[in-house]
Amino acid sequence: MNRNTNESNEFDPFKAVRADFPATERWTYTDVSGRDILSNKVRAAIDAHLDERMYNGGDKAKMFALIERVREKYARLISAEADEIAYTKNISDGLNMVATGLPWQPGDNVILCPELEHPNNVYPWLNLHRKGLETRMVDPHNGHIPIDDIVKRIDARTCIVTVSSVSFAPGFRTDIERLGRICRERGIFFLVDGAQSIGVIKTDVQNSYIDGLAVSTQKGLLGLYGMGLLYVRREWAERMRPAYLARFGVDLGDAHEAAMDGYAYKLMPGARRFDLGNYNFLATAALDASLDLLLEIGSERIERYLAMLSHALAQGFIELGVPVCGGAPGPHITNIVTVGVLGNGNHASVEDPRMNALAAHLVANNIKFSLRRGLLRFSFHIYNNKDDVERILGLTSAFLNNEIH
Ligand SMILES: Cc1ncc(COP(=O)(O)O)c(C=O)c1O
Numbered sequence: 186m187n188r189n190t191n192e193s194n195e196f197d198p199f200k201a202v203r204a205d206f207p208a209t210e211r212w213t214y215t216d217v218s219g220r221d222i223l224s225n226k227v228r229a230a231i232d233a234h235l236d237e238r239m240y241n242g243g244d245k246a247k248m249f250a251l252i253e254r255v256r257e258k259y260a261r262l263i264s265a266e267a268d269e270i271a272y273t274k275n276i277s278d279g280l281n282m283v284a285t286g287l288p289w290q291p292g293d294n295v296i297l298c299p300e301l302e303h304p305n306n307v308y309p310w311l312n313l314h315r316k317g318l319e320t321r322m323v324d325p326h327n328g329h330i331p332i333d334d335i336v337k338r339i340d341a342r343t344c345i346v347t348v349s350s351v352s353f354a355p356g357f358r359t360d361i362e363r364l365g366r367i368c369r370e371r372g373i374f375f376l377v378d379g380a381q382s383i384g385v386i387k388t389d390v391q392n393s394y395i396d397g398l399a400v401s402t403q404k405g406l407l408g409l410y411g412m413g414l415l416y417v418r419r420e421w422a423e424r425m426r427p428a429y430l431a432r433f434g435v436d437l438g439d440a441h442e443a444a445m446d447g448y449a450y451k452l453m454p455g456a457r458r459f460d461l462g463n464y465n466f467l468a469t470a471a472l473d474a475s476l477d478l479l480l481e482i483g484s485e486r487i488e489r490y491l492a493m494l495s496h497a498l499a500q501g502f503i504e505l506g507v508p509v510c511g512g513a514p515g516p517h518i519t520n521i522v523t524v525g526v527l528g529n530g531n532h533a534s535v536e537d538p539r540m541n542a543l544a545a546h547l548v549a550n551n552i553k554f555s556l557r558r559g560l561l562r563f564s565f566h567i568y569n570n571k572d573d574v575e576r577i578l579g580l581t582s583a584f585l586n587n588e589i590h
Contacts, residue, residue: 198482199490199567206568213573216553218353218381218521218564221407223471230474231409234467245442248466255469258476259414262484263398264389268455269422271415272464276380277305279399279415280347282459283376284309284318285428287344287421291317295345296338298323298330301352306378310347328355328511328527332364339367345374350388351381354557355510356521356564358386365394374421380404385491385520385566387484396421402468405520405566407475412468417456425458433460478567487567491520494565494574498522501578505585507543510560523560530559546584552577 208214208222223231237243257267273279284295299307299322310320319342323334330348339346346368348359361377368375376397382388383398384405390398398416402408417425427434436451437444452458479487499514499522510523530536533556535544544561547554555562563577 198486199570202478202482203568203570209568211551213552213576215563215565215569215573215577216555217385217404217566218356218557218562219555220403220410221405221566222568223409224407224475224478224568226474226478227407227471230470231467234470243466248464251466251469251473252464255473255476258473258480260416262388262476262480263383263416264391265416266419266455268457269390269416269419271417271456271459272469273399273413273415273459274411274465275305275401275413276303276378276399277309279397279413280306280376280378281309282415282427283374283397283399283417283425284313284345286425286459287374288424288426289318289344292319293317293342293344294319294321294340295347296321296323296335296343297347298325298335301325301328301330302347302349303353303378303380306347306349328352329357329517330359332360335364336367339371339373343371343373345376347376347378349378349381350383351386351519351521353381354560354562355523355527356381356519356562357511357517358382358519361393361395368396369394381521381564382519384479384487386488390416390418402472402475406472407479407566408472409465409468412465412472415456415459417459419455422455422458426452427459429461430458431461433462434458482567488519490567491565491569492518494569494571495520495522497571498563498565498574498577501574502581505578505582507581507585520565521562522564523557523562525560528559530556532557535559535561543581543584547577547580550580552580 203209205224205226206222214222256270260267260270295310295318321338323331323338335346350361351358365375374396375394377395379398379400383400396418401413403410432442434453436453437446495518496514499509502509502524507524510527511517525535525540535541
């Protein structure tokens with residue numbers, strides 16, 4: 186990374202980082218909540234992996250070493266241990282592994298706020314009705330997951346509470362620590378969908394009392410689609426039985442991957458029992474490179490930087506009279522700013538014609554963002570900077586002044 190300075194003469198890692206993401210030259214890319222953009226370093230890691238497979242067939246020992254290296258790096262990112270991390274396909278896979286692996290009984294219940302969850306953290310629970318799991322649903326409070334209401338619904342049969350750490354829309358942060366502590370006191374499995382927080386805010390699974398955390402690698406982790414990771418706290422993992430089982434979930438010591446030692450078997454320790462067959466080595470190679478970058482800068486620093494950008498954008502919108510969801514920026518905002526009226530539209534259009542026209546104007550000017558639940562959603566990552574904020578605000582201001590249309 187090149188050394189450079191910001192106004193206070195401090196080394197600013199974000200300036201150097203931007204140059205490694207070529208998409209920033211074409212777009213004002215504020216859509217990591219949808220999917221990330223790839224860095225040159227990640228692309229080089231992908232190419233190196235493909236070249237090795239193409240020209241040499243690949244070295245399996247090195248491929249397994251990659252899996253263990255990345256497991257360890259990701260564990261470090263969230264303050265877990267490597268044995269507490271399983272490889273998955275995506276978030277849905279991880280959430281379903283927990284839903285089907287926990288020792289709950291018919292008549293037990295799970296509590297969630299479906300209106301603020303992604304469908305992928307709702308269907309896994311609906312699917313278990315047929316096996317007798319009750320789904321207790323709470324309503325949101327002004328776009329926030331209502332922790333008090335969740336707590337009120339807890340009873341002796343509650344086995345799981347599940348929330349997203351940051352909702353995909355309107356993008357507010359959940360007080361994970363508070364809810365986690367309550368669940369821990371009551372022996373309830375606290376399951377977190379980390380789609381919108383891992384890689385962008387500091388996450389410490391221990392301090393936050395998280396028992397399970399599912400992520401995919403194509404957003405804040407700056408990697409590829411088709412891969413996810415599941416954290417399961419060791420004490421819980423050891424009490425769980427995976428719904429699917431294959432060779433890598435079985436403990437045969439150092440035996441070959443195609444070995445089998447009779448029909449009796451012992452599950453792998455911790456979350457490793459959820460690993461199945463061969464891995465997504467390509468996406469893991471990509472993640473190996475992106476984790477280096479995230480770990481090098483550090484989660485706390487990233488979180489502070491992204492909050493600074495989000496607050497500047499939210500404040501700027503407010504000054505222009507654009508309705509910011511949730512009002513004045515505060516601790517509920519991480520790297521996501523949403524504007525408009527929640528629920529006033531869908532994932533393709535906004536009901537308010539003026540906001541729809543603003544969205545079209547920004548799209549026409551190479552701003553990348555998403556429409557979600559009737560809101561325009563802007564989301565930042567380490568390659569963004571204040572110029573991006575100014576550009577969005579400048580275009581919005583020009584639009585509002587009727588200078589453009
Ligand atoms: C909160 C949340 N959960 C889950 C997902 C996606 O789940 P999966 O990785 O299974 O596709 C997304 C976005 O795509 C999301 O924003």
